[in-house]
Amino acid sequence: MPELKERKFVGKVDFIKGLEGAITHESTLSYVDGQNGKLIYRGYSIDDLCRGGGGYEETACLLLNGKLPNRRELDAFSADLAKRRAIPKEVKDLITLVAKGTHPMNTLRSAVSLLGCLDPKEFEVNVENDMRISLNLTARFATMVAAIARVRKGEPILDPDPSLGHSADFLRMMTGKKPDARTAEVMDMALIIHAEHGMNASTFSAMTVNSTLTDLYSSITAGVGALKGPLHGGANEQTLRTFLEIGDPAKVDSWFKASKEKKIKVPGFGHRVYKAYDPRARIFDPIAKEFAERTGHGHLYQIAKKLEALVVADLGGKGIFPNVDYFSGIIYNAMGIDTAIFTPIFAVPRIAGWCASILEYLPENRLFRPTSIYVGDLESEYVPIEKR
Ligand SMILES: CC(C)(COP(=O)(O)OP(=O)(O)OC[C@H]1O[C@@H](n2cnc3c(N)ncnc32)[C@H](O)[C@@H]1OP(=O)(O)O)[C@@H](O)C(=O)NCCC(=O)NCCS
Incomplete structure (x- = not known):
């Protein structure tokens, strides 16, 4: 081992890996109160937005336009979104070509990229043009994810029905039948509680890319890529797989014991x-029970509750509790949705959060450019290749 030369960069800096605690900018979009377990969008609690009856459209409008719409404004926003839900033939062709052979988030990422290629104004970076793209994407994510789900099952892609609300039409385009009122209401809640969540990894990724003043489509493809990861949106798939793997409430104790021995993080x-x-988990918990029991999957909910009790007894002191992904899989599974589509369902509402974050930052844009601490050598002797 060659002796290390003295480093010239020895600035004394405190930092926590993973940018924990680092502040990017000021925002009025959402407040994640981690100590008290509250989530606020522009001043309004997600519980109130879920109960309010304004559906996903109300939340998307709140996030994108900055204030809670009145009845007339909400109707106009909903009608506009419905009109924008149709997707170009080229995107349907792409989905038809690739959706069966790859992860649905890969197909979604590629579809967003293709939408950018088809948009003659994609390179115009200003709030007005980015708002147009944001509304289109917010509307079309539902159609694209539904189309991906259909193609994966070998079924034809369905066009949107503008007479339906966003959540009801999303479910119809995915399953082929109009949902009952309760199922549409629960999907509305799912879309509301997933719409926005501060400076999470996918929002940060999308904002970082957008801070270079590239086109919005490029930024959103980065967000989709980040959301796919198992430490982020991908956890909801893993959670249901865990419940299915355990299979029986009587096997929860032994499963948890083994997972602790293997030092596995419980999804x-x-x-x-x-x-x-x-x-968000608190809102989903009773709905998971209702939907699991309604469809004969009550054992999955029992497994979830038993595992929750064990994990919280063991790790609650460290602040480890169920997150949003814990119960969502049970609900989507009861709705007859394939596990692989769970993460794309997360993307369907989060597109509004990504776009709202980007639109908010754009007028005060400054390139995101953090720094790392160089701990390598500074004066290594360069040896010609033939002498190494
Ligand atoms: C979400 C997550 C990535 C947060 O990561 P983080 O902020 O880096 O948290 P840490 O890894 O520092 O966790 C702190 C401690 O809790 C433990 N812990 C965190 N999540 C855990 C889990 N799901 N199961 C068991 N232990 C867990 C860690 O091992 C660590 O223990 P230590 O202090 O003995 O080292 C992490 O909790 C995780 O991987 N969860 C499972 C995946 C998931 O559900 N993601 C969706 C998030 S919405």
Whole structure:
């Protein structure tokens, strides 16, 4: 081992890996109260937005336009979104070509990229043009994810029905039948509680890319890529797979014991910000029970509750509680949706959060450019290749 030369960069800096605690900018979009387990969008709690009856459209309008719409504004926003839901033939062709052979998030990422290629104004970076793209994407994510789900099952892609609300039409385009009112209401809640969540990894990725003043489509493809990861949106798939793997409430204890021995992180638990119960998991818990029992999957809910009790007894002191991904899989599974589509369902509402974050930052844009601490050598002797 050659002796290390003295480093010239020895600035004394405190930092926590993973940018924990680092502040990017000021925002009025959402507040994640990790200590008290609350989530606020522009001043309004997600519980109120879920109960309010304005559906996903109300939340998307709130996030994108900055204020809660009145009845007339909401109707106009909903009608506009419905008109924008149709997707170009080229995107349907792409989905038809690739959706069967790859992860649905890969197809979604490629579809967003293709939408950018088809948009003659994609390179115009200003708030007005980015708002147009944002509304189109917010509307079309539902159609694209539904189309991906259909093609994966070998079924034809369905066009949107503008007479239906966003959640109901999303479910119809995915399953082929108009959902009952309760199922549409629960999908509305799912879309509301997933719409926005502060400076999470996918929002940060999308904003970082957008801070270079590239086109919005490029930024959103980065967001989709980040959301796919198992430490982020991908956890909801893992959670249901875990419940299915355990299979029987009687086997929860032995499964948890083995997972502790193997030092496996239990999917659906823990969060960088929430050190209390995730408010989104709290909303989903009773709905998971209702939907699991309604469709004969009550054992999955029992497994979830038993595992929750064990994990919280063991790790609750460290702030480890169920997160949003813990119960969502049970609900989507009861709706007859394939496990592989769970993460894309997360993307369907989060597109509004990504776009709203980007639109908010654009007028005050400054390139995101953090720094790392160089701990390598500074004066290594260059040896010609033939002498190494
Ligand atoms: C979400 C997550 C990535 C947060 O990561 P983080 O902020 O880096 O948290 P840490 O890894 O520092 O966790 C702190 C401690 O809790 C433990 N912990 C965190 N999540 C855990 C889990 N799901 N199961 C068991 N232990 C967990 C860690 O091992 C660590 O223990 P230590 O102090 O003994 O080292 C992490 O909790 C995780 O991987 N969860 C499972 C995946 C998931 O559900 N993701 C969706 C998030 S919405």
